[in-house]
Amino acid sequence: MTTEKREKASSIARVLEIIEAISRAERPPTPLELSIMLDIPKPSIHRLLQQLERDGFVQTNLRGNLIPAKRLHDLALGVMHTAQFKSMRQAILQKLADEIGETCGISLPNGINMIYYDRVQTNWPLQINLPIGSHTPIWCTASGKLYLSSMPKRRRQRLINNLSLERQARNTITDPIELERTLNEVAENECGIDNEEFIDGMVAISVPIRNEQGQLHACLFTHAPVFRRSLDEMLHFKPQLQRAARELEALMKEG
Known part of the structure; x- marks a missing residue:
């Protein structure tokens, strides 16, 4: 050479x-x-x-x-979209959606938004349609609040103080102090919740998918209309989401 x-x-x-x-x-x-x-x-x-x-x-x-x-x-997203990972990822999501009976998916942090990266829908006639690629606010979604809760406290508080905290639905938290209190609970429980805070009539929960360093890499979520599932009912599925998150983490390590 x-x-x-x-x-x-x-x-x-x-x-x-x-x-x-x-x-x-x-x-x-x-x-x-x-x-x-x-x-x-x-x-x-x-x-x-x-x-x-x-x-x-x-x-x-x-x-x-x-x-x-x-x-x-874009490079990171492209790698994750390769066929090698996509088939196994979809199989894990499909199994979880079949167990829960509701739409399940993965979202990734992107600035002050979360990106809907992947999902598997159930066959209910009435669906809440959030297509892949959708950008959702971090302050009023289950995955977004989970992401915020994973930040160092000082950095998180600076970010919250600069967010608009616009009302998106009937229960959107628009007070920074109340949001900080909620995020402390999310961090303690390692589970993000959305109690009709992003869309009226929709509830959701989310758990972390961590990288090898133990940092939040992505969020695994499930959401449903309130006439079909209450937030308390959704929280009963937390163990299933956590198990699927561990499987997704193992898949990432194999790559």
Whole structure:
């Protein structure tokens, strides 16, 4: 292998190490922290980061720390959508939906929204139709509140204070203090709830899907119209959701 090819291979490996480190970090790292963590000289890491920013894979936040950008989010979603994972994921969701008798799905955090990433519907004639790709608010949905509850308290409070907390349904929590109190309960129970807070007439619960570091990676949810299931009835399905979440976690590790 020529010197030029060796240098190119080395640069590619470093880029992948940088992407991996940023995507797995508990908090957004600085370029200096990445340089030390990955043992990459400062001039090299600044050059590689500039290229990744230009190409839309990473970006800097207001503090100058590094976070994933749109192309990196799209890459992660694309990997999860591959046939290898999709068939098993759908089988797990289908089994859960058959047990519960209601629509079940997976949502992913994306800024101040959750994205409906995948779902399996039941065959009831009346459905609450939230198609794959839908964006839902984090402050009034079961998965969104679960995601908020997983954040460090100080960061969560800053975010809540800057959210509009617009009323979406009859029971939407619009008071930041009340929302914070609810999120503490969600964190303690490891189960998000939506008691007609996003859509009038709909209740939902959600449990975490965690990565190998124990961080919330996605949320597994089920929702139903209130004329068919009360919130208390939905909460009885929490053990089934938790079991399915562990199966999805194991599937991620296999990948």
